[in-house]
Amino acid sequence: MSLGDQDENGVSRRRVLECMTWAGTGVLWTLSGGVPRSLGLVDAARAAEQQASGLTFLQISDSHVGFDKPANPNAIGTLEEAVNRIKAMPVKPSFMIHTGDISHLSKAAEFDDADRIISQTRLDVHYVPGEHDFLDEDVKLYKERYGKGSRGAGWYSFDANGVHFIGLVNVVDLKAGGLGNLGAEQLAWLEQDLKGRSKSTPIVVFAHIPLWTVYPEWGWGTEDGGRALDALKGFGSVTVLNGHIHQVMQKVEGNVTFHTARSTAFPQPAPGTAASPGPMKVEDAKLRSLLGIASIDFKVGAERLAIIDTPLAG
Amino acid sequence: MIQSVLRGAGLVAVLLLGATPLRAETIKVTIDNFTFTPAQVTVKVGDTVTWTNHDDIPHTVVSAGKYRSKALDTDDSFSFTFAAAGDYKYFCSLHPHMTGVVKVE
Ligand SMILES: [Cu+2]
Numbered sequence: 001m002s003l004g005d006q007d008e009n010g011v012s013r014r015r016v017l018e019c020m021t022w023a024g025t026g027v028l029w030t031l032s033g034g035v036p037r038s039l040g041l042v043d044a045a046r047a048a049e050q051q052a053s054g055l056t057f058l059q060i061s062d063s064h065v066g067f068d069k070p071a072n073p074n075a076i077g078t079l080e081e082a083v084n085r086i087k088a089m090p091v092k093p094s095f096m097i098h099t100g101d102i103s104h105l106s107k108a109a110e111f112d113d114a115d116r117i118i119s120q121t122r123l124d125v126h127y128v129p130g131e132h133d134f135l136d137e138d139v140k141l142y143k144e145r146y147g148k149g150s151r152g153a154g155w156y157s158f159d160a161n162g163v164h165f166i167g168l169v170n171v172v173d174l175k176a177g178g179l180g181n182l183g184a185e186q187l188a189w190l191e192q193d194l195k196g197r198s199k200s201t202p203i204v205v206f207a208h209i210p211l212w213t214v215y216p217e218w219g220w221g222t223e224d225g226g227r228a229l230d231a232l233k234g235f236g237s238v239t240v241l242n243g244h245i246h247q248v249m250q251k252v253e254g255n256v257t258f259h260t261a262r263s264t265a266f267p268q269p270a271p272g273t274a275a276s277p278g279p280m281k282v283e284d285a286k287l288r289s290l291l292g293i294a295s296i297d298f299k300v301g302a303e304r305l306a307i308i309d310t311p312l313a314g
Numbered sequence: 315m316i317q318s319v320l321r322g323a324g325l326v327a328v329l330l331l332g333a334t335p336l337r338a339e340t341i342k343v344t345i346d347n348f349t350f351t352p353a354q355v356t357v358k359v360g361d362t363v364t365w366t367n368h369d370d371i372p373h374t375v376v377s378a379g380k381y382r383s384k385a386l387d388t389d390d391s392f393s394f395t396f397a398a399a400g401d402y403k404y405f406c407s408l409h410p411h412m413t414g415v416v417k418v419e
Contacts, residue, residue, distance in 0.1 A: 176378075176410055179411075
């Protein structure tokens with residue numbers, strides 16, 4: 001977590017980057033005047049105040065439905081726990097984004113289980129795929145279920161409360177030796193999508209693999225992510241939300257806030273601290289402190305969204 | 315002395331037999347900790363390489379335009395028999411930092 005970055009806009013870093021640890025579910029994001037801030041799911045009063053003046057949405061990621069290895073033999077169970085936490089929130093978020101790896105092996109039954117559980121939140125869910133969602137022989141199950149209205153491998157944009165949301169796909173056509181990949185067609189679409197848009201429009205970009213280079217030795221980054229960020233230059237508020245690395249990491253660079261969410265299925269090691277980025281087995285008592293969701297909070301007039309990461313427990 | 319020469323001749327005969335295409339070999343490559351081991355193998359035309367995934371995460375074995383495995387779940391294997399000489403670079407299409415090469419002589 002690189003919280004040492006200097007804020008260049010005179011906004012108090014503490015106010016902006018409260019990266020709070022919830023009791024175990026996801027990240028609740030609040031866009032306050034374009035500023036991403038994380039809201040604690042537990043903070044009902046603040047959430048109510050938020051709803052009056054902005055937009056709050058949830059991020060859930062890396063469900064890996066079907067995973068049953070020692071790092072978490074019951075990934076379905078922990079997804080259910082996350083969903084129960086969302087259902088218990090005092091103020092209903094506007095919608096949810098899912099940043100990929102819904103399934104572990106792209107099996108129809110895994111997608112079915114994921115839908116059955118996630119739909120219990122009764123929230124609209126905007127998905128982008130992870131590499132685990134494209135493993136079926138015909139590579140069609142993800143698109144059939146989640147790809148309506150999207151382009152290419154599944155990218156799209158939409159607007160909510162004056163915020164422009166862009167869902168990108170960086171898990172296809174990966175090149176040997178390389179990182180995540182957006183590709184020329186998607187980048188051209190992105191440039192077109194942003195063209196003529198007011199620079200004061202708060203932008204939220206979400207994709208599975210981090211768009212910034214977290215740790216290339218483990219493939220944690222996107223080869224042409226810099227080109228996407230070039231297209232976003234000049235916008236006053238840009239928030240980039242990712243999954244894939246199964247741990248919270250945040251970085252602020254100028255007007256861009258980067259944030260990765262926890263998985264609901266299993267933790268992965270911090271960069272370079274293990275032989276590989278594979279599932280990390282921890283004591284049973286510790287597991288739920290490393291899984292979670294995020295909440296994001298947008299307030300009209302603020303420059304950054306607030307992001308709150310909440311673990312499933314602890 | 316004569317005996318040991320005869321034994322030596324027998325050994326040569328066995329080795330020659332082993333070199334004929336009828337005795338094509340299967341070479342094993344394992345996948346552990348997001349790494350192909352060994353990352354480089356040298357085989358003969360007609361030999362088969364078998365990759366086995368020991369990780370808790372699926373991997374693939376892809377050599378552009380040559381061969382492509384399905385996603386290999388834990389303990390799944392994929393085999394390919396090399397019919398022509400050359401260097402076959404390959405990688406995991408899910409984790410592209412994982413690379414290897416099969417040299418076929
Ligand atoms: Cu992933």
